[in-house]
Amino acid sequence: MLKYLALSSCALLAAVSAQLGDVFEWKELSFAWPDEDAKTAALKTRDYVPENNLPLGLGRWKDKLFVTVPRWKAGVAASLNYIPLNATDKSPALVPYPSWKANRIPGKGEAPADDQIVSVFRINVDVCDRLWVMETGLADILGNPNQVIPPSIAIFDLNTDKLLKRYNLGENDIKGDDSFFANIIVDVTKDACDKAFAYIPDLGGYGIVVYSLAEDKSWRVKHNYFHFDPLKGDMTVGGVNFQWTDGVFGIALGPLNENGYRTAYFHPLASCTEFSVSTQILRNESLATDPQSFELYKVEGGKGDVGQSSSSAFDEKTNVLFMTQLQRDAIACWNPRTKLQPDTFPLVTQDHEKLIFTNDISIDAERNLWVLSDRMPVFIYRELDPNQVNYRILRMTVDEAIKGTACEA
Template sequence: MLCFYFSFFVFALVGHDHQVSALANLEEVFAWKELSFAWPSEEVHNAALKDGDYVPGNNLPLGLDRWKNKLFVTVPRWKNGVAASLGYVSLDEPINKTASIVPYPDWKANILPKAGGKPEDDNYIVSVFRVFVDVCDRLWVMDTGLADILGEPTVISPPAIVIYDLNTDKLIRRYTFKAEDLKQDSFFANIVVDVDKDKCDEAYAYVPDLGGYGIIAYSLKENDSWRFKHNFFHFDPLHGDFNVGGVNFQWTDGVFGLALGPADQNGFRTAYFHPLASLNEFSVNTAILRNKTAANDPHIYYAFKLEGLKGEKSQTSASAFDEESNSLFLTQLNKDGVACWNTKRHLTPENVALVASDPGRLIFTNDIKIDAERNLWILSDKMPQFIYRELDPNEVNYRIFRVKVADVIAGTACA
């Protein structure tokens, strides 16, 4: 049976330095006290509030990615009352900083079946943490299938990769993970896609399993998946302690962030990855991940490499790679910011540059993405407060920023 995995323990209030140390000129594009949604009508909105299908304070944005004038935003079903787990906000000018989330692909797909019921077809979304927009105008969604995660976890459907055509908003495929892909503590909170724009049908997706300590590889062409295991996927017991936004907590999340470098002459890439509870960064060539046979070959152990140490308090959730500068961007949860590392240099703490830091506005930088125009997008959401305490609805709790990559790395070791 699939079990939810998200490890958390006792929290304590700690002191916090409120001095703003923003190193980059970030543009605050969106800022919400609570998320709102683009309801079909006021009547539907009021009914959702009345029935508890929409509890404003329970809707926390977590993941993002951009496609043209749409900025996709995910809202995992941590608690009851999430209106829609996948949606977008418009980037058409003028931008409304408190824009309502438009459910994607539509409202129907985001509505949970009634108790005991099952979805009517494959075009549905249960609970999403992160998404990935590929170069072939497709949206890849990792649907956990799990609702009310922090309350009474309910498995609506097995974990699945859901793929949409962004030009038509039509479902391309829903691929449900096989039983052998899953462990008892499996939990899938991320997805990255390895594809060439001239070979769209030959895409591969890589999905870290933060609870079961593995990586699932999926071939679109073969419509098949396989699982890798490795010691590097496990958390570091010495670095699972976090102090973020005035909350102290301990997590045991394993392999989490994953980003792909540029393709080599054979079309393969370097996949950079790290456990969330760790200070190290690792890598493996995607020639390994694409090889189903290699998944069960013990000799591939040495194909996985330790890149180096990022530095103290450098625990990272998400990462993103900028090919032009050869730089890997890394969220810095314990530093209220984002750092970068030029992969042409050895990975040492001295070669990791903190490019954005703000203990007021960048509390828990949960996700980052780099779009086709080389904008770095950053989402911060105060998630520790959301999980362990309560957020103040009178304060801005969720923010999305953007900044040009060239600007944010200027004068740093990543330039």
């Protein structure tokens, strides 16, 4: 009987996983160079070292799929890029955004450009046709770190590809050398584009920075739930064992409530617990920074012993939250109408080859769930094999993903 149940379980996972379609894949990333001479020169000067370019974040707008390539190591050609979705090549070249010039690191004594892009982890495409970029400003992170420009929010008009605004995080937003900002979540409605808020988790300094576009102002929020769980920092992914202390990282916003605010669901990366708080708290500076607001945060539940998640995304139509499952090579879902626990947190897809380190997920305007996997622990702690596929972008519809699961409530 146990053997039969195991086989049945594997068959179910295989059937679910079949819904996840391969879109793009690479052994090593390539870029749309202006010409072959430019590529040759970059290779010669080591401004482009192919094996040092790892894709990490993604987001779709119309016919563009944006892909970020953080400057973990020297030799990253361009950090913010897009792929035309009509690309016929299975391993297309990345097109730097907004331009090659913007992605070039300024030389010594050279002032950075207004639309300068240094090193980007995650991005957010909002309903107002804007691209929000959390710019770390830090190059060669794993080698000789160089803070080229301050951590900042850059906002681009996707219809014109022009920079609308850049906001440098303030001194009070940054917790010394501990802070690291690798994600950005935008809270906005289409009828109030100028009243947007951005939530920026600080995974190293254990806080969240809130930015108000209307006030052009930011503030830092602290809470115990933003810290990592010391019992959940030991992970094994892709055959690599490592220990991380990453705090609050994934944030996803639920639909508008009757009071006009949303529920922000969040988790530290090194944790298997999901938490939440109303954006009514975060968006009010005096309330957000008041220690008395501690009790207004909620523990939603646990995801199981190996339930660590990087990215998360919320589908408002079905009221379902999707989360990456790093140690399970999978994506899981949860419907907040139920209490979060392992039996209400099913896998919607799992693949022990294609989904090694599901680094980012995103839901587009057509309710497609996009997934980026990149074997990042191997990239950081060992060495990727250039003869095998290392990076993948996959896709499924939200409705297909939850069909027949506990999330379909």
